[in-house]
Amino acid sequence: MHTAPIVTDSPAIYHECDYGVTPNPTDAREYDVVIVGGGVIGNVAACALGQAGLKVAIVEAEAQSLASDRGQAYSINLLSVQVFEDLGLWQRIRPQVETYRSVQLSDGDYRKVVQFSPQDLGRETIGYVAEHRILLEALQYGLNTLPNVDCICPATVIETVKKGDQTIVRLVQASAPAQTLSAKLVIAADGSRSPLRQAANITTYGWQYWQSCIVAFIQPEHPHKQTAYERFQPDGPFAILPLPNGLCRIVWTAPRAVADRMLTLNPDEFMAELRSRYGDHMGKLTLVGQPSVFPVRLLHSTRYVKPGLALIGDAAHCCHPVGGQGINLGIRDAAALVNVIEKALAQDKDFAALSVLKQYERWRMGENLMVLGLTDTLTRVFSNKIWPIVLIRRVSLWILQDISPIRSLVLRHMQGLTGKAPRIVGQNPKV
Ligand SMILES: Cc1cc2nc3c(=O)[nH]c(=O)nc-3n(C[C@H](O)[C@H](O)[C@H](O)COP(=O)(O)OP(=O)(O)OC[C@H]3O[C@@H](n4cnc5c(N)ncnc54)[C@H](O)[C@@H]3O)c2cc1C
Incomplete structure (x- = not known):
């Protein structure tokens, strides 16, 4: 590293x-x-x-x-929603904003995909x-x-x-x-x-990580079906988040040199690179606006x-x-x-x-x-591609997908539902 x-x-x-x-x-x-x-x-x-x-x-x-x-654009978890409600x-x-009712977690091209659903939380949605x-x-x-x-x-x-x-x-x-x-x-x-x-x-x-983060809005040909994707690649994680009006946000972490090169590409070249890494399960993808790159630390x-x-x-x-x-x-x-x-x-x-x-x-x-x-x-x-680690993480994916209490626990952590929840009272009578 x-x-x-x-x-x-x-x-x-x-x-x-x-x-x-x-x-x-x-x-x-x-x-x-x-x-x-x-x-x-x-x-x-x-x-x-x-x-x-x-x-x-x-x-x-x-x-x-x-x-x-x-x-x-951000993924907003249920505890943050509670704060905005307060x-x-x-x-x-x-x-x-868009709600997401499914999160699909995968490891490169490995066929086991973990699917999180609102039932894992006992709620109507996973996040926004x-x-x-x-x-x-x-x-x-x-x-x-x-x-x-x-x-x-x-x-x-x-x-x-x-x-x-x-x-x-x-x-x-x-x-x-x-x-x-x-x-x-x-x-x-x-x-x-x-x-x-x-x-x-x-x-x-x-x-500072060896990676930078490329972010962009894309319009997929097929509806995103309120699904968020997180695919782990050896280069770094790649996420697609659903937005209103069928738009999606990509958050693509890649080695710094790759990220910098992506910014020099024209929209067609950029989308060709994106497709080569992520496939076309959402149909033709069209770039909306300019991609940008952030350092990751x-x-x-x-x-x-x-x-x-x-x-x-x-x-x-x-x-x-x-x-x-x-x-x-x-x-x-x-x-x-x-x-x-x-x-x-x-x-x-x-x-x-x-x-x-x-x-x-x-x-x-x-x-x-x-x-x-x-x-x-x-x-x-x-x-990374170190075999023992690849093996451990693939076994972890099986466990996550097949044992729902573990899946539920992981999701509750991700959604901030396991810590002490701060509630804003408002209207302080002493002031
Ligand atoms: C690529 C990328 C993707 C991300 N995606 C997500 C995501 O999906 N979900 C998520 O939860 N988080 C995400 N994050 C993290 C998120 O963006 C940050 O955690 C968040 O923006 C931090 O907000 P902040 O208000 O603390 O700081 P900032 O947003 O940096 O705001 C600081 C503000 O302070 C102002 N300021 C600075 N100095 C002064 C000064 N001297 N006087 C007056 N004003 C000043 C600046 O102008 C700025 O507006 C992502 C981050 C990156 C880099």
Whole structure:
């Protein structure tokens, strides 16, 4: 396996306490919480904290149209659905996403295929596939209904300074003077390179995989029948996820050089390569839009909290895209953090106290580490041709397909139904 340690490659643009022009806290706009990063995870946290009655600012560097139009789509598990239901947003999201009622798991051309069905969960469905823009638009709609939440966008946070029990946050916007905010708690939802995490000197460990991930939308000739496919190839896992209107999303992990070469191909050549690897069981496949390539990495922060600071989502951890776990872990982080904050408020405690934030860290770190380990093991075990390992995984496929309690257990893990479920209460009576 060719793995290399992650080099911290983004410059630390944040400085704490003793660097730069220290802003005057008396000029600062006051909030209970400032969230840095308006991706899906930051927005989930903002919505939930806003509904709990806290005064919140969420700062996002990209313009709203750019932020929502990423061309990304995610597999959303049932626990994430529960969080959107708690936020009162699922009814808005549901008509615009596709449900999948079957997952087919296979190992290259080996004939044994494991078929997961909703009966394995005792539910009507296994999960959903949602485009990034659908989730973000619903969350932004939710935020617009909350007068106690300010969305500051596009704006980039350039400095945080801890002063007593407040953190001063400085941000810049194009052609506007720098602004200063202050808050008891800053939440870093600023993605895998998290400048806030770096400025706080929170170390990470992990590696960049030898693979990159090619993603694209395709229109198959035959209906996708609400089926998601995960096929393990020696090069890396290949997934097809069903979307509304018969569209599908491919998530294809391949060695970096192969992925880079795929981007240089014209649409016909790209589809020919795709067919040669995946066959034509869905009929003729047509490429929709441009494919793109993402680096694939495993990253974990050694801590999620410091006084006045909490990391959530990719700022705290990133995993291999196999099994589509990343965004679901982040949604659970956001919900768990809000959960402990709500509990502290209900007990008249300081919601930003380190002891409260530590509850969030303890809650989430174990489960996140388990999923990171699981996705790493899956990709290593399935992305190789060593015979004893091939034998073990093929026996595992037989066991999975033929012993339904084991299949059910694996599926419950994948859908986040085995951990402690965070529930957002909303409407905190103490605030
Ligand atoms: C190829 C690929 C496929 C994937 N597929 C799936 C899937 O099927 N299912 C799944 O669950 N997950 C999937 N993931 C993982 C998922 O995309 C991430 O886990 C998720 O997007 C992380 O969200 P986030 O909000 O934490 O970070 P991000 O989405 O990275 O958002 C961070 C935000 O912070 C903003 N920001 C950064 N710095 C600043 C600053 N200084 N000031 C203001 N704003 C700032 C950025 O502009 C950005 O909008 C996939 C990932 C990849 C790479």
